Amino acid sequence: MKNFKMEEFNEKVLLGEATWWQMEIPSGSVIFGEQKAKMLGYPDTNFKNFSDFTSLVKDEDREKAMEAMRACLAEKNELYEAVYNIKKSNGEYIKFYDLGQVIKREGKNITVIGFVMKVHNNEDIFSQMKEFKEMILSGKPSIVELIANIKKTS
DSSP states (O other): OOOOOHHHHHHHHHTSEEEEEEEEEOOEEEEEOHHHHHHHTTTTGGGHHHHHHOOOOOOOHHHHHHHHHHHHHSSSSSSSSEEEEEETTSSSSSOOOOEEEEEEEEETTTEEEEEEEEEOOOHHHHHTTTHHHHHHHTTTOOOHHHHHHHHHHH
C-alpha cells in the first residue's frame, strides 16, 4: 500500500476534497475553509460550533471520533485523527478523514487546527497517512504551515 504524499494532498485541496478547520476550547466555536460545508452541501452559516458538525456524524462513528479528540486535548495523543461518515444535506453519507493538532494552550483555553479530507473508498486511510502524519509531527511542514498553504489555494 502506498503512503499518501504532499502532492496528493495538494491535489485534493485543488479538487475541493480537502480543507482546513480551527476549533476553540472551551467554547467549541469553529472556523473552517468554505469547502468543508460545500462538501456536505450546506451553507457555511450552518456551522458555528463543533457540535453542528458532530451532530451530522453517523451514530456508530461519533463516539470514536469524540474520544480521539478528547485524547488529543488531554495530551494522551499528539494528534487528533479520525475517520467517520457524515451526513450530507441530501441525506447521503460521505467518509471523512480528519487530522488535527493542538497549537495553543493557555490555561483552559485551547486552539486546535487541522484538516479534513474526503475518502473515496474503503482503503486503510490510516496506513496511507502514516508518512504524511510523520511529516507533520516532524514540523516539516508544521500543521500551521500546511493550513496556511490550504488557505492560499482555497
